[in-house]
Amino acid sequence: MLITPGNLLATIDSPDHLRHLDRTVLPQVCNELRQFIIDNVSVYGGHFGASLGVVELTVALHYVFNTPDDQLIWDVGHQAYGHKILTGRRDQFHTNRFYGGLSGFPKRKESPYDAFGVGHSSTSISAALGMAVSSQLQQQLQRHHIAVIGDGAMTAGLAFEGMNHAGATNSNLLIILNDNCMSIDPNVGALKEYLTDITTSPTYNKVKDEVWNLLGKMSGFGKSAQEIVSKIESGLKASLLKQSNLFESLHLRYFGPIDGHDIDHLVSVLNDLKDIPGPKLLHCLTVKGKGYGPAEKDQTKWHAPGLFDKVTGEIKKKVYDKPQPPKYQDVFGHTLVELAEKNDKIVGVTPAMPSGSSMNIMMKAMPQRAFDVGIAEQHAVTFSAGMATQGQVVFCNIYSTFMQRAYDQVIHDVCIQELPVVFCLDRAGFAGADGPTHHGAYDLAFMRCVPNMIVASPMNEQELRNLMFTAQSDTVQQGKCAFTIRYPRGEGVMPNWRTPLEAVEVGKGRLIRDGEGVAILTIGPIGNYAIQACEALEKEGLRPAHYDLRFAKPLDEAMLHTIFRRFDKVLTVEDGCLVGGVGSAVLEFMADHGYQARVKRLGIPDTIIEHGEQLELHRECGFDPEGIAQAVRELAYAERTVALA
Ligand SMILES: Cc1ncc(C[n+]2csc(CCOP(=O)(O)OP(=O)(O)O)c2C)c(N)n1
Numbered sequence: 001m002l003i004t005p006g007n008l009l010a011t012i013d014s015p016d017h018l019r020h021l022d023r024t025v026l027p028q029v030c031n032e033l034r035q036f037i038i039d040n041v042s043v044y045g046g047h048f049g050a051s052l053g054v055v056e057l058t059v060a061l062h063y064v065f066n067t068p069d070d071q072l073i074w075d076v077g078h079q080a081y082g083h084k085i086l087t088g089r090r091d092q093f094h095t096n097r098f099y100g101g102l103s104g105f106p107k108r109k110e111s112p113y114d115a116f117g118v119g120h121s122s123t124s125i126s127a128a129l130g131m132a133v134s135s136q137l138q139q140q141l142q143r144h145h146i147a148v149i150g151d152g153a154m155t156a157g158l159a160f161e162g163m164n165h166a167g168a169t170n171s172n173l174l175i176i177l178n179d180n181c182m183s184i185d186p187n188v189g190a191l192k193e194y195l196t197d198i199t200t201s202p203t204y205n206k207v208k209d210e211v212w213n214l215l216g217k218m219s220g221f222g223k224s225a226q227e228i229v230s231k232i233e234s235g236l237k238a239s240l241l242k243q244s245n246l247f248e249s250l251h252l253r254y255f256g257p258i259d260g261h262d263i264d265h266l267v268s269v270l271n272d273l274k275d276i277p278g279p280k281l282l283h284c285l286t287v288k289g290k291g292y293g294p295a296e297k298d299q300t301k302w303h304a305p306g307l308f309d310k311v312t313g314e315i316k317k318k319v320y321d322k323p324q325p326p327k328y329q330d331v332f333g334h335t336l337v338e339l340a341e342k343n344d345k346i347v348g349v350t351p352a353m354p355s356g357s358s359m360n361i362m363m364k365a366m367p368q369r370a371f372d373v374g375i376a377e378q379h380a381v382t383f384s385a386g387m388a389t390q391g392q393v394v395f396c397n398i399y400s401t402f403m404q405r406a407y408d409q410v411i412h413d414v415c416i417q418e419l420p421v422v423f424c425l426d427r428a429g430f431a432g433a434d435g436p437t438h439h440g441a442y443d444l445a446f447m448r449c450v451p452n453m454i455v456a457s458p459m460n461e462q463e464l465r466n467l468m469f470t471a472q473s474d475t476v477q478q479g480k481c482a483f484t485i486r487y488p489r490g491e492g493v494m495p496n497w498r499t500p501l502e503a504v505e506v507g508k509g510r511l512i513r514d515g516e517g518v519a520i521l522t523i524g525p526i527g528n529y530a531i532q533a534c535e536a537l538e539k540e541g542l543r544p545a546h547y548d549l550r551f552a553k554p555l556d557e558a559m560l561h562t563i564f565r566r567f568d569k570v571l572t573v574e575d576g577c578l579v580g581g582v583g584s585a586v587l588e589f590m591a592d593h594g595y596q597a598r599v600k601r602l603g604i605p606d607t608i609i610e611h612g613e614q615l616e617l618h619r620e621c622g623f624d625p626e627g628i629a630q631a632v633r634e635l636a637y638a639e640r641t642v643a644l645a
Contacts, residue, residue, distance in 0.1 A: 010090075019063055040094060052290050053286045054082065061270065072146050073131075075124035076105075105117070105119045105437060115127075125159055136171060155187065156374070163175070166250075167250040177281055180288040252280060325461065325491045325495050351373050356426070357424075395471075398425060400442075422472065432489060467485045479506075507553075518542075520573065552585060555585055557589065572601045575618070578603040
């Protein structure tokens with residue numbers, strides 16, 4: 001094959017092609033792969049720094065291991081762009097994260113090389129271990145199982161649960177710890193300090209060098225590698241390495257730290273590790289954003305920067321001629337500080353999403369009172385519960401989708417114990433391009449069935465502020481109920497959002513627009529679509545009434561009685577799953593009180609909705625403005641009463 005600069009990547013349609021290349025050209029493959037990622041993400045968007053940081057690892061792993069038979073699992077999966085490009089998806093890569101296009105994360109349905117579907121963090125060790133144990137049961141003893149996990153993802157309990165189990169097995173598992181000292185924001189916690197210590201400690205490194213000198217002799221030894229390793233281990237038994245290494249203590253053989261950007265060394269080491277049996281961990285040091293200056297400098301900003309000029313490094317922002325509404329997350333962040341200035345009991349908690357949730361506004365203004373606890377949603381909730389027992393007013397902000405991780409803690413540690421923790425669920429509803437792993441589809445259903453829980457969703461910025469103000473009030477805090485406020489990703493509707501704070505009556509909805517024939521009941525910002533639908537319908541002579549439920553729990557029963565007495569055609573609209581959601585709550589109310597009405601529910605159907613722009617997904621599910629208008633038309637022209645059998 002003719003190899004000229006700049007055309008190697010174009011010849012790689014599968015890892016098999018890569019494996020046929022001479023090892024000396026791998027640096028060139030890495031350069032081209034890195035450039036391909038920069039070219040694409042700058043124009044089409046997506047996650048950025050994480051994939052640049054694992055370019056060499058990606059090439060080395062596919063070069064050394066026999067994927068897809070060997071199982072390669074990427075934790076979170078936001079760093080797997082290089083993997084996608086090398087595994088037959090290069091020519092579709094421009095569709096990454098677009099409606100109908102490639103998923104932004106590994107996905108089993110998409111490719112046999114995507115051994116495990118991801119999006120949420122810290123699953124890779126457990127999944128790879130499950131595969132490794134199955135391979136043993138099925139006598140597939142040559143198969144390798146590799147979990148690539150970041151130092152951020154390693155902070156989660158689930159990662160430790162996996163290691164705890166793995167260390168007690170003799171499974172063929174290789175954990176690659178991709179240590180770049182970053183989560184989305186700088187990584188936090190004692191583990192981070194520990195990893196820095198073992199990377200920089202001179203005593204530790206002396207011992208490590210001895211190990212590597214021995215390991216250096218291993219290449220080409222084949223089966224005797226096992227013998228060498230046991231020699232190393234017995235030699236070091238009493239040494240610092242054995243005594244103090246966290247991973248060794250869990251019975252995982254620890255190797256490293258090594259430079260995760262030295263492709264040649266990586267290939268040698270991975271080849272050597274292939275011959276070492278049992279569960280093992282390779283500690284690789286990498287730089288997030290490697291090879292793209294601006295991304296190396298400001299790693300948080302370049303985690304997922306949006307579109308940018310790849311030459312100047314300028315991030316492209318839309319320019320508007322008038323003030324735009326803020327993001328809901330920023331309204332949350334600023335309002336929290338405003339409230340905390342007046343109420344010194346208020347504290348903030350985020351599991352690893354200071355920038356994503358705008359908790360960083362409080363972390364900057366009041367560093368003692370705002371806590372980033374790492375990627376640890378379960379801990380975030382129980383930690384909040386603990387603080388609530390001591391009278392703190394806790395605003396625990398978790399993306400709706402990540403709250404799924406902490407459901408037991410919500411029930412067991414908060415609601416059963418009647419603790420008034422305030423949960424702010426960001427990214428509720430469709431997350432957009434991140435897709436099904438990130439959609440906040442279920443929170444209305446899973447929160448509203450828990451006793452001692454209030455569930456609300458604001459229709460706009462002012463409502464969000466007022467709900468936050470209400471949640472921290474003495475009346476609510478003494479009521480011993482947790483208080484969930486869910487709001488979506490992105491901008492609201494009010495450019496002038498710094499409205500005076502006013503308490504909202506818990507469980508009270510509001511009439512947005514009076515009308516006749518059909519009543520539309522909405523919850524949350526999706527109500528703004530209903531406003532648009534009503535305006536369009538008016539031109540056709542239809543005048544449905546529109547109510548904002550505001551609370552999924554407790555429901556405004558007085559308002560619902562009024563509605564069901566006046567209307568026998570009701571449309572419910574929610575940006576959440578239909579099964580068990582707010583529409584279901586309205587049906588339960590109707591049945592419990594003996595009302596009869598023709599009810600149509602719009603929301604997320606009982607199926608997995610893929611990725612795309614939020615509006616595209618709303619349209620797909622039929623609750624964009626036109627979908628709502630169409631549902632009203634259908635109801636308006638349907639038979640007035642429901643036929644009884
Ligand atoms: C359960 C869960 N919580 C939060 C997130 C959001 N998230 C995505 S990537 C990321 C940082 C991961 O850091 P690390 O594992 O070190 O990978 P890096 O980006 O540094 O390569 C976080 C917090 C997630 N995906 N899953």
